[in-house]
Amino acid sequence: MTTEETAPALQAPQPAFVTQSFARGRRSRTGDRIAETLIASAAVLSGSFVLLVIAFVFWYAAPLFADQGWPFVSTGGWDGQIEEAWEMVRVTFGALPLLAGTLLSTTGALIVSTVIGLGCAIFIAELSPKSLRRPFETLIQLLAGIPSVVFGLVGLVAVVPFLTRFVPADSFEAVADVPLDGASLLAAVIVLSFMILPFFVTVAVDSLRAVPRSYMAGGMALGMRRWRAIVRLQVPAAIPGLLAGIVLASARAVGEAIALSMVAGSIAYVPTLEYGLKYFPFMPIRTLASAIVETGGEAISIPAIQAALFGLAALLLLFSLALSVSARVMVAWLSKRMRLDTGRSL
C-alpha cells in the first residue's frame, strides 16, 4: 500500500507546524482542549474497567479463600452445600467438580473444534471452488452470530434426546453414584464445539491466507502434491495464527454458562473412568460458569452463597487472564521466530 508507506513522511512535519501556527491564532482553542481532555479520560476509563472488575471480584472472593483456602479448589461438595446454605447452615464449598467439568468440556470441545475447524479452514482458504467460498464464509459468520441460549435450546431438544438413545441400558445398576443421561459431558462437548468453532475457523482462515503464496508455489514446483504442500508448508507457517485461534476459542469455551447449564446435566460430579469407558461420556457435569448462572440471582442475598459464587468468578477470571496473557506471549514469541526463520513477518 503506497499510502501507508508515504503517510509518515508527509505527516512528520505536521504537528510542530500546526501547533505553532495555531497557538498564536486568533480563535481560542479552549473548546478543543476540553473535548480532547474528555476523550482522553474516556480512554483511560475504558482501559481501567478491567481493573475495577478484577479488583471487585477478588475483593468479594477474598473472605472465602481466606476461610476455606486450598480445599475450595481441591475438594468436592457443591450441589448439596448450596441447598444447605439456603437454610443458613454453615457449610464448606468444594469447587473441584466444577473445575473438572470446565476443564473436561473445554478440552473436549477444543479437540473436536480444532480438528473439524482446521479441515474446514483449509477447505475455505485453499480447496473450495470459488463459488462455494463466499457461502461458506457466510455460514461461519452465521454460526458465530447464534446466541448461546439458542445453541443451548437446540442442544437440549435435539442433541440430548439423540444421545439418550445411546446411554448403556445397564447404567442404572452399573453406575451407583450418579444417574446417566443424554444431558452429559458428551452433549456439552458437542454443543460447545460448534459454539467455538467459528471463532477458530475465522482466525485460522486468515492466518492460512497470510502465508505467502511463494511457499505453496515453491513446494509444488518441487513436485509436491497440493495437499502435501498445504500440510507440510502452509499449515506449519500458519501455526502462530492457529494457536491464537485456539486460545480465543478456549477463552469462549471456559466462560460459556448458559448453553452448558442446559445440556450438561447440571450435576456437580467429577466424571470417572472407574466404571468403564462406555459410561464416561454420559456422565453429567456442571461447569464453573454454569454454576454461577444457575445459582445466582436470588441466592446472592445469602452471604455464604455470594462468597462461594465470587470464588467461582475469581477462578474463571484467573482462567481468562491466563489465556489472555498466554495468547500475547505465544503470538509474540512465535511470530518473532517466524520472522527469524523466513526473513519476513507473517
Place this chain on the structure above:
Amino acid sequence: MSSGTAREPKLELHQRVRVGDLLGPAFAWVTAAIVAAACLFIVGFLVVKGYQAVTWAFLSTDPQPSLVEESAGGVRIPIAGTFLLIVLSTLVTLPLSLGTAIYLAEYMDEESRLSKTIRLGLEVLAGVPSVVFGMFGLALFSLPIFTFMSSSGAEGASAAFGRSFLVSSVVMAIHILPFVIKVMEEAIRAVPDSYRLGSTALGVTKWRTIVRVVLPAASPGLATAVILGMGLAAGDTAIVWLTLGGTMTMAVDQWWEVQNYVEVLRGSGSTLTTFIYFSSPAGEGNAPNLAYGGAFVLMAIVGGLNTLAVLVGRRSSSDRNSEI
C-alpha cells in the same frame, strides 16, 4: 515450521499417488460439510419449529405466570425488553467507545506506555466471561449507594435490589465496550491521511478536523461498530439473567405508559434470551414451543442486525473507492 521442512520434499519427488493425498482433501471436504450441516440444521430447526409458534397473539401478549403452555402468554415484554436493553446499553457505550477510539487512533503514539496499557486493559476486558460481568454487576449495584438504579429490594433491606434495566444496560455496555472500540478504531484509522492533511492545510485545528472530516468519513464503519455491539447485547443471556432478574414480567403491568417509565427502568424484566432460557425444558417455565418462538424472533433480530452491519460496512468500502 523450520526452513528444513521446505527442502525435505526434494527427496520424494516420485509421482506415486499416496493415500494421504486423496484422504486429506476428502477430510477437508467432509469437515466443511459437517459445519454446513450443523449450521443449516440449527437454522432450519428454529425456522420449522419457531414458525409454527410465532403468531400475532404470541407477539402481542405478555408472558403469564402459568405452568400450562397454552396460557403462558407471549413475548411482547421480552421483545420490548430486548430493544430497551439494546438502546440503553448503546447509549452508555457510545460516548465512551467513540472517545476511546478517537483518542487511541488519532492522539496516542502507538508505542507509548499509556497506549499499550489501555490496549492491554481492553484486550483482557474482551476476554472476561459474561457471567463474571453478571456477578460483578449484581454485587456492585446491590451496594446501597446504587439504590437509585434499582428498587430498594425487600422492606427495610440495607442493600439495593441490584437488578434492573439500568443496571443491566450499564453492565452490558462495559461488556460490549472493547468490541465496539476495536471496530471503531479500525474505521477511524482507515480514513486516508490525505483527508486530515487537506483539512489541516486549510488551517483547521486537529480536533475540528477529526469532528468535521475524519468522523464523517468514518461514519459507516462507526455505524457498523455500533450495530455489531447491539447484536452482542441482544444475544447475551448470562448478564441479563443475573442483572435483570429471572422474572418474565416488567415491574408494572402498564409498562408502556409514560408515567411508569422510571419504574420500568428501575425494575426487573426480561429479554428474549432470558425468556428462551426460562421457557426451555431446562428452565422453570418448561414451555418448549414458546422457547422456539422466542428463539425464532431473537434470531431474526440478531440476524437482521448482523446483515445490516455487513451492508453498512460494504457501503463504506465502495464509497471510499469511488471517491479516491
